[in-house]
Structure formats: C-alpha cells, structure tokens
Amino acid sequence: MFWQQVVNAIWLGAVYSLFALGYTLVFGVLGILNLAHPSLYMWGAFIGLVCVTTLHLPIWLALPIAMLGSGLLGVLLDRIAFKPLRARNAPHLATLISSIGASIVLINVAQGIFSAQVSRFPFDIFPVRVLKFGSVSVTLLQLTILGISMLIMIFLRWLIMGTRQGQAMRAVAHNAVTAARLGVPVDRIIMQTFFIAGALAGAAGVLLGLAFNSISPFMGGPMNLKGLTVIVLGGLGNIEGAVVGGFILAFSEVMSVAYLSSDLRDAVSFILLLIILLVRPNGLLGRASVKRA
Template sequence: MLEQQLINALSLGSVYALFALGFTLVFGVLGVINLSHGAIFMLGSYAALLLVEQMALPLWVALLLAMVATGLLGLIIDVLVLKPLRKRNAPHLIPMIATIGVAIMITNISQGLFGAENKRFPQGTIPEESVSLGNLHITAVQVAIIVIAFVLMVVLLGVMRKTQLGRALRAIAESPKAAYLLGINVEGLFLLTSFAAAALGGAAGVLVGVSFNAISPFMGQPMLHKGIAVIILGGMGDIRGAMIGGLFLGFAEVLTVAYISSDFRDAVAFGLLFLILLVKPSGMFGKVLERKA
C-alpha cells in the first residue's frame, strides 16, 4: 500500500535529515567534514539505552540527556582535536583525517565496553500504541520520530535565519577573520556549533535505536555514508539541502524495498543521487562559497 510506504519513508527520511543537519552545520560553520559524527550518532543510542536500563528513566528524558551527553562529546572533540588544528591553520584534509581516528577509537572502545552484538531497549520501553486508518497503520514511534525530527529541524532553521546568533554563525561561515573583527566571539560559536551538531547526531541515534530496536557499535558507519551523500545532494553546508536530501534518500530507500527489492535498496537510492548530481553537481541548493581570508 503506497500510503503505508510513504509514512515509513517519511519516518526514515526524517532521521536521515536530522543526522545530516548536524553534519552540515559543522561543515558550514567550521569548514570541517567531521567524520566522527557517525560514532557520535552511535553513542547517542547507547547513552539512551544505559539511562533507560540503569536509571529506569522514561524514554523522552533519556533522549534529552543523550543529546546533552553527545553534545558534550562534540565539545571535547572540538577542544582536543579541532581547536589545536585551527590554531595551526592546518589544511582542511588534516581535521578530516583526525576525526577518522576519533571515530575508530570511539567505535573500538564502545565494542570493548558493550560487546559487538546488538542491544535492545528493555521490553515496555518503546510505546507499542498505533493508529489504523483503513489499511494505513501508523505507530506511536513513527509519529514521535517524525514530530521530534521536524521540530528540531525547524528550530535550527529558525535560529539560523531569524536570530542574532544565526546571523553571527552565517558571518563566521562566510569569513571567520572578518567576523572576529566585527566583535563576534568566533571561538565560542565554534564550540557552540560543535555542541549543537553532536546533540543533533545523538538525537538521530536515539531515534534510529528506538525505530529498529537494535543498537551496535557499528551502526554509525552506514549512517555516516548516507549523511555524506545527503549533504552533497542538498549542497554542502546548506540546512535546507540537508533536510530535503535526507527525506529524498529515505523515500528512495523505502520505495525501492517496497516495489523492487531490498537487495537493490542502496543501489537505486545512490544511483538516483548520482543522476541528480550529474545534472546539478553543486547540489540542490547551489555550491558553498569559497571561504575568504
């Protein structure tokens, strides 16, 4: 049934978009492709699982605390890894390689702590309520995922476009040195960006963990590949593009599974992405302007 597949696609695409938002935010403001974002996404799931298992917290509280935890991890990565490289004016490739090392380290530590097998939320943690409208079946989890993802996306878009903070971040994205000369606290906003991006990645991790009820140390890598594809499709550093690109990828995957075969899910989705980029190589919302001195 097409309507059912569209609901499934909207739920999956919302998570992809939320993950890509954090990814593209770091690139747009810091000019860094943070390849540890997939590991942060994975830790968001584990943080929520531990909070539910060990402290018996409600799932929504665990989600909020997991966002704080992953946001703090993003701060730590910025302070220990990215900030020293910024001070040395390291080429853009160096931070990217450094974050690969961070991702590998986080994944290996997680595997040692939690094991390689899938973990699941305790029974009764995930709401099982659903609504049926004819042949259309919508679960409470799907509704929650769509609402939470869209609220976070709209809030971020509103902050970036309607507030003084957003204008300052856009100024930094254009030219950090010019922003500094205008009296903007560039380093402070770099840290804020790292926190916000990691928190969004953590939220996406919790939502995926809840949706599939399967958490493993290796779940971040496939999501990282899709996040890279989404931000390239939407336009590097563009928030609108991350949102629409994530939804596009979710719809392409779900409809391929429903009407072709699950074996060709990634082939069709990424094939369509490739065709779009052949027509518009800069992505749906144009190319990122070259950063000025």
C-alpha cells in the first residue's frame, strides 16, 4: 500500500515539476509571475488532442507538436501581454493583472473552439499494460510519463547550464541591463525563455491529459495553485527548487488522500503554500533575498 503510493507520487511529481519549471523559469529570467502559464498547459493538451483525433497522428508525434504549439503561444503571449509593459517599466501589479487577462482570453478561446465539456484521448492511443513489481503495480503509461518528464528535465538542465544560450539566459536573469550592455540579445533571450516555458507547460498538459484522460478548458485552474505551490516551495525562480517542490507536493497530495481524506486533496496545496510563504518565503532551497527599498 505505502509503496504503491510512493510510486504514484513519483510519476505525478515528475509532471508537476515539468509544469512548474516553465513557471519558475519565466519568473527567474524576467521577474514576471505569469498567471497565464496554466492556460498554456491547457492549450498544450488540446493541441495534442487535435493531433491525435483530427489529424490521426501517433502520440509520440503529437507530444512534440503540442510542445511547439504551446511554446509559440508562449512567445505570442509575451509579445502581446508583457512586452509593452516591460517597455514602460510597469510595476509588478500591472504584469500580474495583464497575465490574468491573457489567461481569461486563452481559456475562453479554448472554450469557444473545443466546447466547455471534458474531452478525452481515444482509448487505444496508448497500450494499456500493467507491470507488477511484487505488490506494486505501474502502468506502462505512468512509466513513460516519468521517463519523458525526466528526459525533458535533463535536457533543460543541459540547455541552461551547458550552452551559450543558457549562459545568456542566466545573464539576463541576473541583470538584464548589464547583459544588454555586454552584447546579449536580451529580447531574443526573452522570446526563447517564453518558448521553453510554454513548451514545458504543453508537455505537462499532454502527459497529464493522457494520465487522467480528461481535458477541458478549465483544467489549468487547479493546476495554477499546484504550480504556484511548487515554485514557492522551491523558491521563485529556482530551477532545482521547482523539481524538488514538484515531488514534495505530489507526495503530500498522494499521502493525504491515501491516509487522511480525499476531500483534502485540493486543500493540501493551499495549506502547504501558506505555511511555506509564512515560514520560508524564499523557498526551501532559497537564500535570504536582499531587500530593495
């Protein structure tokens, strides 16, 4: 029983991390809390669904297309909702409100196109196979989700820590003005950041859409709170922190449902979020921030 829960928490945590990585990446590089991130997640799921149902593509092709689509949507989002504000050096509050507005638009467009009802992937899209390890059972789908999430996360780490692009990204995160002076094409880096963040959200959307087999325009709502909890747990803008946070949230959720009450699942993330905000607002891995006047 316990180990079964652990297995459930691990694959779920991997997807949570994947989702939260894009969230925290945008905050780290731009200092923007993009509340439209969950809408990109939802759009990723729908693009994947359209690829499979309307275009009859196999799922392994639908995933990268969905990532590409939600990535481009992320870039578009930045151009429309954030770039004008950045040019004006608008306060935090303004970007937050703008991202909320953008998310409403994204959700309502999806509702108009795909209807408000829950859509599902066709049943035979992924082979249903259950693997048994002693008393613990895992489906092939869950294993695949875990594997793909891990691969993407390793690739992201290499991208940020091992390439010139990543170096430039970190430079912009550190100080955009100085980076621009030193010849870093800041605008292009910001576009890339939004593309990567959107693609990560889209991947999470397809994978969770497959796992729970339920896709709706409103699927981003509950994910928003989870994502925020994860990135606050890890410290806003902290990449490693988001990965750790994803697993912590998944463990707390799965365990509270298994041993306390399923009514509490939705409350878990909020309670965790409040505790961490009040006790360690810089996250578990965060350092004390310098207070700017």
